[in-house]
Amino acid sequence: MESTYVDKKYVYAVAAIRSEELKLLNASFLDQLIQAKTADECMRILSEKGWGREDTKTPDEMLSAEREKTWETVTQFVPDRKVFDVFLLENDYNNLKAAIKESLMEFDYPGIYIKESTVPYETVRAAIKERDYEALPDDMQEIARTAHDTFLHTKDGQLCDLMVDKACLEAILKAGNASGNEFLKRYSELTVAGADIKIAVRAARAGKDKDFILSGLADCDTVEINALANAAVQGTDAVCSYLAATDYADAADRLKESPQAFECWCDDLIITGMRSELYNSFGLGPIAAYILARESEIKSVRIILSAKLNGFSEEIIRERVRETYV
Amino acid sequence: MENLGLFFALAGAALSAGLAGCGSAVGVGIAGQAASGVVTQEPNMFSKVLVLQLLPGTQGIYGLLIAFITLTQIGIMGGSPDISLLKGLLYFAACFPMAIGGLISAIAQGKCSVAAIGLVAKRPDQFGKAMIFPAMVETYAILALLISILAIFGIQGLAL
Numbered sequence: 001m002e003s004t005y006v007d008k009k010y011v012y013a014v015a016a017i018r019s020e021e022l023k024l025l026n027a028s029f030l031d032q033l034i035q036a037k038t039a040d041e042c043m044r045i046l047s048e049k050g051w052g053r054e055d056t057k058t059p060d061e062m063l064s065a066e067r068e069k070t071w072e073t074v075t076q077f078v079p080d081r082k083v084f085d086v087f088l089l090e091n092d093y094n095n096l097k098a099a100i101k102e103s104l105m106e107f108d109y110p111g112i113y114i115k116e117s118t119v120p121y122e123t124v125r126a127a128i129k130e131r132d133y134e135a136l137p138d139d140m141q142e143i144a145r146t147a148h149d150t151f152l153h154t155k156d157g158q159l160c161d162l163m164v165d166k167a168c169l170e171a172i173l174k175a176g177n178a179s180g181n182e183f184l185k186r187y188s189e190l191t192v193a194g195a196d197i198k199i200a201v202r203a204a205r206a207g208k209d210k211d212f213i214l215s216g217l218a219d220c221d222t223v224e225i226n227a228l229a230n231a232a233v234q235g236t237d238a239v240c241s242y243l244a245a246t247d248y249a250d251a252a253d254r255l256k257e258s259p260q261a262f263e264c265w266c267d268d269l270i271i272t273g274m275r276s277e278l279y280n281s282f283g284l285g286p287i288a289a290y291i292l293a294r295e296s297e298i299k300s301v302r303i304i305l306s307a308k309l310n311g312f313s314e315e316i317i318r319e320r321v322r323e324t325y326v
Numbered sequence: 327m328e329n330l331g332l333f334f335a336l337a338g339a340a341l342s343a344g345l346a347g348c349g350s351a352v353g354v355g356i357a358g359q360a361a362s363g364v365v366t367q368e369p370n371m372f373s374k375v376l377v378l379q380l381l382p383g384t385q386g387i388y389g390l391l392i393a394f395i396t397l398t399q400i401g402i403m404g405g406s407p408d409i410s411l412l413k414g415l416l417y418f419a420a421c422f423p424m425a426i427g428g429l430i431s432a433i434a435q436g437k438c439s440v441a442a443i444g445l446v447a448k449r450p451d452q453f454g455k456a457m458i459f460p461a462m463v464e465t466y467a468i469l470a471l472l473i474s475i476l477a478i479f480g481i482q483g484l485a486l
Contacts, residue, residue: 011356011359011360011440012359012360012363012366013363014360014444015359015360015361015362015363015364015440015444015447016366016367017363018363018364018444018448019364019366019367019371019447019448021448022448077363077366281437281440282440
């Protein structure tokens with residue numbers, strides 16, 4: 001009975017989001033952006049499409065305005081933003097990493113924080129600055145204390161990031177499982193598995209030892225982290241052999257193709273997994289899929305804009321642009 | 327207890343109007359939520375989504391029709407309301423297809439209308455096709471209506 005109730009609860013929101021999906025960027029629009037000669041031309045095309053706000057000047061302002069618009073749209077239809085915490089946790093932990101790094105800097109850098117998060121970034125920033133970890137949510141206190149101490153003693157930003165990222169993945173998995181929603185569970189599982197695979201591949205390339213690799217891998221159902229870490233110690237080929245026997249056999253093929261193809265696969269993993277929501281009219285899934293689709297297109301536009309600013313060729317950009325939802 | 331036949335016949339009529347009406351209320355209600363969502367974003371879609379919202383409402387009308395015919399046949403709406411227990415039970419059974427068929431088909435049609443409203447929201451030019459999908463569910467409500475009508479008029483001629 002509960003699932004029927006929950007399904008009906010989002011009928012209004014799903015229908016409204018269906019209309020919003022018409023405004024998502026499709027593959028041909030992204031192609032038009034890739035063919036633009038300069039970043040300014042891209043910005044003009046995006047402005048004509050309705051991207052950014054009236055006072056938007058830089059690419060960063062445009063992208064952050066779009067991210068704000070996504071949440072404005074979603075909260076307009078689903079006032080209880082807590083159901084989407086699983087998507088915002090990553091921003092919380094990014095803010096935590098930023099606050100830890102900023103605590104050792106001479107100046108303040110307010111621009112490095114992400115506004116859309118479950119804990120206001122000012123709270124995270126103040127808690128790290130004043131070492132008042134109790135001001136943070138329960139799940140974040142211990143990792144904030146450990147990562148901050150580690151960074152202060154070792155000045156090793158990579159180790160600090162690895163610790164916080166692992167805590168972030170564990171928090172996402174926990175929130176996904178606690179939501180009781182099949183879509184959010186699948187999302188959290190794919191996020192954690194994708195991140196584990198990405199960490200293992202990067203560590204294999206950098207020749208890291210097993211302890212270092214395990215300190216970054218978060219436990220999940222579809223990837224056995226001990227076996228993955230053992231494979232990563234032996235090298236990229238061993239990781240490919242391990243992945244070939246899992247649900248993520250595609251990753252092995254893409255990894256053999258090129259590093260960029262593999263990075264693309266990692267990002268596309270989630271958007272491909274949620275495409276079935278396009279045909280679903282009930283439940284939280286289509287709304288959550290819309291948020292992820294927006295995030296994905298913002299990421300693609302960021303790649304195109306920075307590639308244009310740095311004068312990369314169309315071919316290189318095409319290899320890096322992510323799949324679209326629509 | 328001598329009017330037990332009348333009681334069963336009346337119960338059949340009441341269930342027919344009540345259950346089919348409940349199904350239509352749920353169907354039209356859920357489709358209305360989806361329609362409101364689309365009109366919030368695209369006000370010019372009102373007329374299209376309104377048609378889709380109203381489709382699950384027909385079962386309630388069919389239920390009312392069966393109830394009305396039954397009430398007329400058993401003499402409650404004029405005439406002498408005096409029928410045997412067996413005839414009363416037969417009227418009850420005759421109303422049953424419309425009551426259950428109406429309830430379930432209206433809810434199913436409501437869900438189908440929600441999906442069709444989503445289709446129209448994304449592809450307004452496909453309105454014709456979008457309307458066909460929920461309209462297919464109507465077939466089964468019409469079949470139930472047909473059987474109930476045939477049965478009620480058949481019972482009338484029986485010497486029981």
